[in-house]
Amino acid sequence: MAQWRRFLNFLHRGRVARAIDDELQFHVEERVDELMAEGLSEADARSQAARQFGNATLYRERTRNLNVPQILEDLSDDAAYALRSLGRSPAFTAAAVITLALGIGATTAIYSVVRTVWLRPLPFRDPGRIVRIWETNLPLGIHTFSASTLNYLSWCERSSSFESLVAMQGGSANLSGQGEPVRVAGMAVTARFFDTLGIRPIRGRAFAVGEDQPGRGQVIMLSDRLWRERYGGDPNLIGRAILVNGENRTVIGIVPLEVGFANDRDAWEPLTLDPSHEDRGDHRIEVLGRLKPGVSIGHAEGELRGLAAQLEREFPKTNRDWRVRMVPVLDWIVDGTTRTALLVLMATAGLLLLIACINVANLLLARASSRVQEFGVRRALGAGGPRLVRQLIAESLVLACAGGGAGLAVALVAVRGLRAILSASVPRATEISIDMPVLAVAAALTLLTGLLFGLAPAWSAARTDVHTSLRQGRGTTASSGRLRLRQLLAAGEFALATVLVAGAGLLLASFERLQSVSLGFEPRNVLTARISLPEARYSRERAQLFYRDLEAELTALPGAETVGFASNVPFGGGNTMMDVARLDDAPADGRQAVQSSWRIVTPGYFPTMRIPLVRGRIFRDREAGDPVILGAGLARRLWPDGRDPIGRSVRIGRNKPRMVVGVVADVRQLVLTDDPAPTLYIPTSWTLWDPMIVVVRTPGDPVQLASALRHAVAKLDPQQPIFDVETMDELIEANSAGPRLDTFLVGAFALLALMLGVVGVAGVVSYAVVQRTPEMAVRMALGATPGGIVRTVMAGGLRMCAAGLLPGLVGAYLLGRAMAGILFQVQPDDPAILGAVAGVLLAASLVASWLPARRIASIDPVIALRKE
């Protein structure tokens, strides 16, 4: 009944208490008046009134407690006492709060990433039924590949597991008309794409059925970002026509910022699939599907596999060994590597928090040993064991709340940084923030840590014995139980620090190997930039002339060594592939074609990238006669018998035969961790690509060349922009951004953990030093050398570390196994790395033991003994 009002009363408990005092006082005053009226003196009247009233304190308390819940009063008393008590030791409080803030801050920040990127539902209708579908060709070593358009159309016709199947294909678009012309990343999608996923345009409408038919694609959707930045968020843009690649197209809708994937796409167009113009062997579209209710992903995959086998029989030339793979859409958007990385980061942040907890528990225990007398006195004055425990837990909770508050500040800063770093490479990362669920987790963590690190000191205080604690001074032998507890905690802290340092060591080694991986070319001192010549102004001949002139202009620059052009550069994003077959005679296994990446390049590309020539020659300028150059890996695949390919012919797709004139070294093209893929080089004299990438090698800093490059282009064609100006190093760096961040974060966590571990062990050793000073003084008086005594004390510290190191290494191995998915060429039980980790921790344990131990050597036995 009206309990809530009692709790509200707590907020103005002072006023409530005063009102009760007034009411009781009134009663007494009335009584006094009456008694005096009967003739008593004021003094007599007062004592008589008090007697008649009874135990005023008791009744006042009872009345108050009826109005304000006792437990809140007690809690607020405890909190106030805790604040005073913590305020008396500011150094301890600061150390504990900072430690907790780092632990809670790191855990909260990483959790906010995990939640936003992985745990939050995708912005689709019923996302659990959406699947991502790839084609695979296991004999060719292809596990994940785009689908062939004709195969996709066959699936649409013949399968019954899906509500609908949709396709998309990345591209780009030149926007002109209003404002400066820009080139934006685009995505072409089939008409039912938005409808199938359940993505609602934030304005206007999505594509209508039929708008992806040939000749009807005169519509476009724009991203929220492009709409705001280029068109100022003008609502009247919907329904208006804009110039896209020189054609008029009507803007029909605005795509929300975070679709969950393809967030960098600004122009969304209908994908027109015209079966009469397609080749079944050309794999170029990405397929998504929505399963019918009740159809399992396994069933749907089985159906498509059956269809693939059927298509293989019908089209043996193009469909040999092509099968289908299917995963839930979330497994595609948040892939295995990202998940492993998130889990590793979450686990390491959690370990750091645990270490922080243990460290604070140890600090509290140390503090408790210097408060033994305080507790003794309070018990002697009547404070019960439970009351003392409650008081200590209140102190821990106040500490935890301060740490949690500071941790939230840490997390806010960290989240801002993580969002900036991750948004380029991780899906949905732009939405990372500290929202209510994250706050709730942070609050829960705070309370949990408070209880966790408060437990040990509270338990140890509850066992404080009044007599012994009052009789003894500070830190004597009776607290050996507490010392053992502290040793145990310090060893545990060291064990966890070992796990983290080992995790960081593995990632560091992996990252180092990633950095020193053989690329097959030399990225240093190379500048890249893209040029897209509009078809309207440049026929192929004019474009070839333009690139030749530009090459001459650039070669003449004082800062340029060599200049080349290519349809794509390593780590430039995207890939182009074709079947390449040898024509001389059928190889032993009967397989003629190899799926190979291809690049259209000028002769200057090879020296500029410093791709070594293995055999034959590179292209000649304006070379006629259809030459091609093979990567060494492709040459080996085509001629496994080791025959010299120079002078032999290959067929690329359905084109006429081409002659091999040279073989160059293999180049890593797509992902640093993958082995080089088979690659074929075609000369620009045969065909061009849009856009072409210009590469310039310079002896100095390639960035310096950027403006000269712009000027050279402007000199040839003032209207022609260049874009994506980046150094080759930057492209590679972007490719290793994930491992770099993982390594940095885990490394930072490990460093903090190691510091906390050292502080923890040093604290316990230094406590032992204080305790054992009289004993050591006696030993020294009896002739022990200072060095021997330091060694004795240090041995204690080292034993603690050793006790932590061994289980820590086991934990490290387990963490390493869990990390295997993000390790490159590093085994989790790599003896060299684990040995180095053990070495680092041994060095740390020496420091942790020596720092406090060396003090004991400077003891003057006489003074120390006199103090006793």
Add this chain to the structure above:
Amino acid sequence: MNKQNNDVLQGTLSLLVLRALEARGKMHGYALTGHIQKASADLLRVEEGSLYPALHRMEQDGWVQAEWGMTEKGRKARFYSLTPRGAEQLAIERESWERLTKGVSRVLRYA
């Protein structure tokens, strides 16, 4: 033992307070003690202070409501009055009290 005594006393006390407020309307605590003493012809005397926890509990339970006012002598006092729910409670307590006394006196008469 002690606690049990209090309970009995408190049960009775609320009956007395409710009845006094029914009979006399709005009253402050001091007047209530005087009234109970007078009405019982000095047979019932409660320790005066114990009235206040009882009054505040009855207020929490919604049987009485309280407001600050001025006495005739110009002092600030807290005045209590009966609520409808308090009137219901009075009927219940009065009935159980009568049953109790009737029962007890029958037992005493039965020999």
